[in-house]
Amino acid sequence: MGLAADVADGVLRGAETLGSAVTSPFAEPALRLGVTGLARAGKTVFITSLVANLMNRGRMSQLVAERDGRIEAAYLQPQPDDTVPRFDYEHHLGALTGPEPHWPDSTRAVSELRLSLRLKPRGLLGGLTGPRVLHLDIIDYPGEWLLDLSLLEKDYASWSRDVLARIKSRREARDFLAALSAADASAAHDEPIAQGLAAAFAAYLQEAREAGYYDCTPGRFLLPGDLAGSPVLTFAPLPEGAAPRGSLAREMERRFNAYKSQVVRPFFRDHFARIDRQVVLVDALGALHAGPPAMEDLRRAMADILSTFRPGSNGFLTQLLRGKRVEKILFAATKADHLHHQQHPQLTAIIEALTRDARDRARFAGAETAALSLAALRATTEEIRPHDGVDLPCVRGLLADTGRPAALYPGRLPEDPAQLLTPARQGAERWLDGSYASMRFAPQPLTLKPGDGPPHIRLDRAAEFLIGDRL
Ligand SMILES: Nc1nc2c(ncn2[C@@H]2O[C@H](COP(=O)(O)OP(=O)(O)OP(=O)(O)O)[C@@H](O)[C@H]2O)c(=O)[nH]1
Ligand SMILES: [Mg+2]
Structure with a gap:
């Protein structure tokens, strides 16, 4: 398929969505949500838990449409693109929530899943039009491909x-x-x-x-x-x-x-150019643990990845997009369950600083952006432990390698992220205040109440930012 056909396709889709609001209440709009990040950033776990929590919404209280009772049902449907591998939701969910919970295997290519949401009608004429359906097409693709x-x-x-x-x-x-x-x-x-x-x-x-x-x-x-x-x-x-x-x-x-x-x-033509909303997942805690060179490397990789969301930066992309753009971009620090919530604001500040330049540019290009820290699947519980006369905010979980319980205090993250990013930029080999500890926890065995999805941190806020306005 050539460029022209694609662009025409995009225009058609746009016209359909527009028309549906005015004339046909039964046309069903689709929203394409891209999920990306560098290797091991947490894409597969994010999509699996997001879908599970949209189907069972007991833990989605920050999703306004859920709070207001506007979501009647969420169910999986065949995806629109016949040649793209399907995101293996059932398999990944089985790994995370089965009798012996473990993390899903690494995935190496693009995949797609359609989740359809049946929604209560909105507005004055709502009672006359019956329920609405929004198809959410979720695309998982490696951030490396953007480079x-x-x-x-x-x-x-x-x-x-x-x-x-x-x-x-x-x-x-x-x-x-x-x-x-x-x-x-x-x-x-x-x-x-x-x-x-x-x-x-x-x-x-x-x-x-x-x-x-x-x-x-x-x-x-x-x-x-x-x-x-x-x-x-x-x-x-x-x-x-x-x-x-x-x-x-x-x-x-x-x-x-x-x-x-x-x-x-x-x-870029078949996947990237068709995305409406984008989440970029970042393992900032992993880089923090690995040291300043890894942090600086991550910052540069992010800058490069994010420059793709500024269409003007590349002639091919500008031509391909012809003014269409990603409407919203969320930058999310993943695996926040490695930190006590007292330290989540510091983690969010790091992800904000890491992506600041790119976010400013994206905003300039018309996309709405936000940054937050989340855990798609919470594998720990919080605990305050006294140590040498001070109370340390810790998290506790089961170690992935041995299955043994362990408590983790990663270290005190600075209030000002510049204390990390500046030395990293200047080529420091190690952090001034010592190092940041890390552990690999296994997903915890779960007994879910009916109606509850897997435990998470701020996945509902992420969903509200990404799709809330369309529910
Ligand atoms: N504690 C915790 N660990 C997580 C979470 N999400 C991901 N992880 C860890 O990060 C690893 C990678 O997660 P994936 O979702 O497979 O990451 P990915 O981006 O799909 O990785 P690739 O497919 O290899 O590119 C997992 O094996 C877990 O160890 C989370 O919410 N909490
Ligand atoms: Mg994956």
Whole structure:
């Protein structure tokens, strides 16, 4: 499908929604909610718990439509996009709430789920029109894929030059650079050589990612999904030089261009451009625990990810969106159940500071933004423990590795997030006030009252911001 068809499709959808308010009470509007974040940020748990809590709304008191009794029912339906994998809700919920609760497996690609909400009619004529239905289409996609947007502005030669300059002194790149110096880019293309270089480059990206670098594009090299082994993922940057027809360099260039046109563009066209509301999940506590370099890395990754929500920053995107934009963006610090609620304001301040630039720009572009800290699935209980004559606000849970109970006091988060972000920006290796502790808790065994979803922190507030105005 070409660009024009897509844009026309968008216009049609817009017209439908508009028309339904005026003429046909039975047309059913759909709202597309994107859920993204870097690897392990908490996307799968967030979607699973959000859906479970929208179906059983006993813990959703901050959702105004629920408080006012406007939500009559919520149920799963077949999704509108036939070629996108379905978000495996039942499986993930089974993992979290089954007899031996555990966290769901990592997911490596885009997936989608449609939750339909039957709502009491609104307004004066409400009694005449009968119930309304809103389809909520939830799209889970890796934040890493957004980083590929910058590739669209580069040709193969300039991309190669940038990458090679950036990685030349990195320890993680040593093997790849050695393989590169042994290869002859102007020699005739030879598939095993191309595969060897691509594998070495992918191994570098993986190591760099683990070492905390965020500039690990092309994103699909880390999360290949069903593209693994295909030519669009079998290329690598090469030093500049002669590239006669049929040479390795020519073929690599061709594949780089194929990656852009057949992987990056379709993602933005088919998924990103159709999103109405977006939540960006951030594991700020994880970065805090890992230290200042990880925090600075996270800040830069966020800035890059969020620049995609400022359409003017990229010609391709501007053309693709043609004025349509994400209406609301929520930045959420996840896993807040690792902190006693006394310290939640400090965590929220960190996520606000981390995303400040991007939020200012998004607001300028017309999107409404907010930041909060949440736990999609609360795995701990709070407790005050005396220690050396002071009361420490702790959380207690079962350790994921051993199943043993343990109490955690992560440390005192500063009131002013600049005390963390400034040293991180200046290249500090460790935090001035020592370190922040972390533990991995398992989900707690649950016995849910009828009508209650899984326990969470502020998931209802997140839902109110993201969809409340449409209920
Ligand atoms: N305590 C706690 N831990 C959480 C919560 N949400 C996520 N986690 C932890 O974070 C890990 C990653 O969560 P996922 O939801 O799988 O993250 P994801 O973003 O889908 O990860 P990928 O699919 O690998 O990109 C889980 O295995 C848990 O250890 C939460 O609400 N509370
Ligand atoms: Mg996932």
